[in-house]
Amino acid sequence: MSAPAPSMFTPAATAMLARLGMKKGRANLDVFAETLQEIASANRDVLAVTSDSRGSGKLAPFGKALPRQIVEVGIAEQNLVGITAGLAACGKKAFGVSPACFLTARSLEQIKNDVCYSDVPAVLVGISAGVSYGALGSTHHSLHDFAVLRAIHNITIVAPADNAETREAVRWAATANRPIYLRFGKAAMYDLHGSSGMRFEPGRAITLCDGRDVAFLATGETVVHARLAAALLAERGISTRVVDLPTVKPLDEAAVLAAGRECRAVVTVEEHMVHGGLGEACAALLLQAGVRSAFRIVGIQDEDTVTGAQADIFRHYGISMEGLAETALALLGTGAQG
């Protein structure tokens, strides 16, 4: 029997989740698959295209319920993107689903040409993204996808932070008439929006809590850690803003600039290489606007990524309540937390 995966949260972070009343949900990947099946059940023109990935993509129930709406291409990611583009060009709402690491590296030219340059409304879904595959190593890590896709014109890059954002983003993608990349991981997510609900708008940030000392600008499944760090900092009298950016491109420039202008320090957080991702996007925006706040990018460092489960890797690179709080305090010049 294999050892259980380590928790994404330390005991202190788990206690903080309870204090904040944040409810544990499911993996965004599960919610994606369930939402897609709901949509496809009502619209026979919605198709899933998979590369021997219906198991890892949680699409087995979809395939069973809607066998005429799933296209299996085998282990052939370039073909997956080309076929998805061809379907989209002929009026189908096609979701091409494949592990993010292969989808966005092996098929990058197909994404660039067949989908984005041809401007067809294909939805590309990167599953088990970031370091979701943890100990499987760098071949299976997707730490480049924001960087390479940000450099391609005409694609919206979406990384939802919780189940509600996932559900709304998938519903939006099913009706949007443009190229889209959706990024999902495997870990269970905590509800960030509570009873207030949320409405997904591409390019719009969501301020989860406001503050003036430090701002966390976070995307995807790292946002919950930023939210916890804000709560920990609040206990130490630090006023923290948490800006959730479900859309890496287009960026909510107003929200990023406001954070830079109104807060003493800015920390970006992402499950991605520190190069080319959300952090550098925010840095370029702030610098070109003449906003010079104390600034730090938290992500995976430019090195041979440490081995371990996703939780281990997150902690190693400071993507945790404690790690983010420490980074913020150091940036504010108040030293490490006691």
Next chain:
Amino acid sequence: MTDHQLALHAVALRRRMLRLIHHAGAGHTGGGLSCLDILNVLYNRILRVAPETVDDPGRDRYVQSKGHCVEALYAVMSARGYFPDTDLDTVCRYGSYYVGHPTRKIRGMEMNTGALGHGLPICVGMALAAKHDAADWRVFTLLGDGELAEGSNWEAALAAAHYGLDNLVAVLDHNTLQITGHTREVMSNEPLDEKWRAFGWEVRRVDGHDYAALTHAITAPHPGKPLFVVADTVKGKGVSFMENVGKWHHGVPSDEELARAIAELDATEARLQEVSA
């Protein structure tokens, strides 16, 4: 069009294509001339498409995978009425939609192509869309033989056969020359017929400059299987000093070379007219 009318039309198309490349100062002359007869047959005899109904959901789809020979396609589509002939004076010019590879901004172009090994996967998706709708429109693509070294073609070949896409036709412009030399020296791809047959395709081989043979090969039924037509062609076909000469892969004729080529084509046209007279 009759075979004879197609042959006469091809002379005009070759003239137009050469003038276009000369004017643009860029283009793929040799491959354009080798695939021009295939395009002539497709657009004037086989494809159920029309410039007046480019958005008709029931139209056939044509994707030029060997997008670098777009100049031949421009000549064919312009003559068919998709866009004014004068538009072709802007090919490769600043700000023009008529770039060196097909783009969807041009009326009647289905997909943006140019990078090799992309057309067939896209066409598999299109053919699956037609099957999904139980529609009777078909999907056609033109491949280059050098292009077959791209592995994505073989991924798509597997899928097309797996799904029994008998609404899909791939025509190979088999001129056996690529930019560096003969395909068998650069990266051997023979025996093509056996390979594609082994992948589960219906395979036919024809003279790619024989209109009747091409028409039959492309249109004869192939139930339950996608169709791969190996069209044996001559690079630079129709202009003696360009035929089977590697430098014309993307050579641009000088003023003098253009005049010589046009004179040859004029002579060909005169001979054809004598036959019909």
